[in-house]
Amino acid sequence: MAVVSVATWLAPMNLAIVAVALFLGYFLLRPNRWRGNPPPGPSGWPVVGSMFELGNRPVIFFNKMSERYGNIFSLNMGQKRVVVVNSYETWAEAIVEKGHIFADRPDLASFKLQEAGDQSRGVAFTRASEIQRKKIKFVRAAFNPAIPEVAERFYTILSSEVALLMQDIAKENGKPFDPHHVIEFCYVNIIGMLLYGKIFQERNEQYMKWAATFVRRLALGSCMLVDWFPSLAYITSGKAKELKRLVQTMMDWHMKLLEEHRQTLNESNPRDFLDYLLIQQQKGKLMVSDTDICCVLDDLQSNGFDTVTANTIWGIQLLVQNPDVQKKLQAEIDEVVGSGRAPTTKDFRNMPYLEATLWEIQRVAIMAPIPGARGTLSDTTLGGFDIPKDTVLMANHAKMAMNPINFPQPQKFDPSRYLDENGVVVAPDKKMMLFGNGFRICPGMQFARGMMFTVMANLLQRFTFQLPEGVTAFPVGRTDGLVQYPVSYKITAIPR
Template sequence: MAAGVLSSEIFQLSGLNLQTFLVFFLAFLLACLYLRRPRNLPPYPAGCWPVLGHLLALGRAPHLKLTAWRRQYGDVFTVRMGMEDVVVLNGYTAVKDALVDRSELFASRPQNYIFDLINGFGKAIVSTRWGKAFKQKKMFVSTTLRTLGVKGMGSIEEKIREEMGCLCAKVAEYGGQPFDPESDLHFAIANDICSVAFGSRFDYGDERFRNLSDAALVTMDRVGSGQTINVFPFLRFVPGVNKSLRDVSKYNAKIHAFLWDEISRHRQNLNRENPRDFLDFCLVELERREKVEDFTDEHVMYMTYELLFAGLDTVANAMRWCLLYMVLYQDVQKKVQSELDAVGGSAQPALSHRAQLPYTKATLMEVQRMRAVAPLGLPHATTQDVTFGEFDLPAGVMVLTNLHSLHMDPAYWPDPDRFDPERFLDTEGKVISKPKSFMPFSGGRRGCLGEQLAKMELFLLFSSLLQNFTLKSPEGAPVLSVEGSMRLTLTPPSYKICAIPR
């Protein structure tokens, strides 16, 4: 009996000590976290939970919530992503100050486990931290794309136009019956990128090509659904929770195998004096090492991977938004078609026609304004301590640029929810070349390297399809929704359309 009472007292005392220890440990941990926070960060919105931070408040459409918070907390505030402070910049003035006017101070990248994993932990470009290695690789890629004709009137245009002919022929096979354009767009855009990277296109039915495209799409989907692991990296060790990461590794291996095979094939047929494509230029640089120090085969593979990965999902979703809006706004579609007919007639649209097609260009820009596929861009990080207005941002802090807030700002875009391409035309009917508060490709030193290629693809895709088809909603179908879902990019809902030959 005495022994039982004594054991009970010891157990109660041990439990009390354990509870006290846990309370003091938690208080100590919170105190350490609080004390190590910078003392003059921008304010925190309400709704911050312990451990989770603002994740619950941000929900499934974080760009919309951040834009709403802007009205309450101003252009600059801080959100908690799990246990990490993230500074959010809203509005044209703040974003331009960071990305353009003081670009180098915001030109690094924060740690991001999944992005770092798929980019070889610094072997590609997008997630590489600021420094000499990044500058060398960026300069090399920019020069290579320019040489290949991405930034001019070179051979890449002809390859894209060839692909547009193949896509239009594929769409014509549907005979005006309802179809979902998603897979056809993905194959066409994947072929555009393959033409740049490997110098050749693939038939849509080619098994090797379809496996590559499918693996890339699954990887992008899993990267989007696995963002929780970026906030709480320890979850990558938890079975079930880490399924997205395991899928990324699985499908990444398939993409890597394809790329290594292409690298081997290019090496066997390399013409050092006349490089034909992106891989050729990389292999020549690998031998000469004139522009990039410490360049290896793995750098070549990961940089080619990034070219494929970065361009596929973004351009495909941008085009899906364009087609969706043309179905919804038949009057705009008719104006685009009238302009195309007047300028080119039955001739296939070319980049040389762009100056003569201002309304067509303005329509593309208006779709990108309303539904930018990367409404938050990619995360930035400060390269040193920065004074931003009245606030102090420490070196290395993550910075998000809410590009959606620029595009829907009534100060620059009256009635911003109204679809109106003429916003981008001046009084003479010409396209406004550099409109303020419009940054669909971000900007500054970490702006999209593939911007010019994407613009070429979008223009040629859009103009070719509308020249050849009138897009309509299937008879009796509900009105298409413009509410996108935020994954890795802002993705439109699945839909079917009818493409009536003109």
């Protein structure tokens, strides 16, 4: 009788265990099957789908798939179903015509981490609910420039901080410098003053660390493994741990501000947005916890300063690359404002070429090529295809921005494309919706546009921007993350 060694006996046993584990893993981790008539798309790899094809720049993969499958396609991403739309028409169908269905945020681990572990908190990554609607309504009212006292406070803060920005740039004495941090510092202080009356006096080590925390969070908070495999939530990755730590750092900072405000709160004389929140909380009109208030502040601060900073940094680069546009803008500013006073938000409607230029900067820079994902609240259809409940919807803004049908010669930087024959601005939101729409429209849209207009108008009134002597081109490329900046560059600001 032959003797069978233990190793020989275990070999097929091990293979069987591995086979069973893979079999069970496939059925436990696979996404729910698409039913009906799903959008076309790649099948991807077993279990993981297309998740490893995204890389650090998902938009590259999305553009490639759009060439193959058209304006709408589907992906399997681990256990999640994802639909990507590449045209304005399909995007408008989702968030305008069917905005009540696509009003949710998907249940993603990174979104939870951004809201301190609970997607019922905050306003940016929060799931759709009645309390979420109340918070959004409150934020819109608090930042409504149509309210005189709101507009006056915004005007005062904006004018003061922009004046300091002009001083900072003038100190460069026409020498090469990186405009990123001075621009960012200005926006951080504007938004900080509006939210909780807090500003940084100087760009010291403490400030740089604080700003870097926000930027790092935006770089981390997308496409984590656990986003696509919720059943692996008990396994915490290094990125998830880092994101959790960074969020907690900002929660602690905001909680300290909250306690300081509560101790000095005067209900009859609110000083800032945080005071208004605390008053609503105390009166029981907005049933939110202190942690929820901190998440709201955190969302507004981080999503506020980073996007306007990125747009302005892109804008300066684009104007240096297009000196004819820069000259036209300066001529318009000289005609409307002159040199005797600083431009303000009140000049906005009298400068159509600058308004059109800001739209074109946003289109060409496309600093957020894939904005915040949406989630479906019920089964629906989109572009003629069946979309199940709990599907993740993503918009490929980069593809929309370069659509030659809506934007002839899309590679060309041309602000005049938004001006009609009478020189009146025709906003491109009917072709892109850069600030979203419906329930999820950016609540600070008017403030963001007012800030970018005032900063750019003051910069061009005071300075002409050029590449440093001996430099013939900007570095090529952009950073990774939810908000993307151009590669760091230096320019000279020549006093006019």
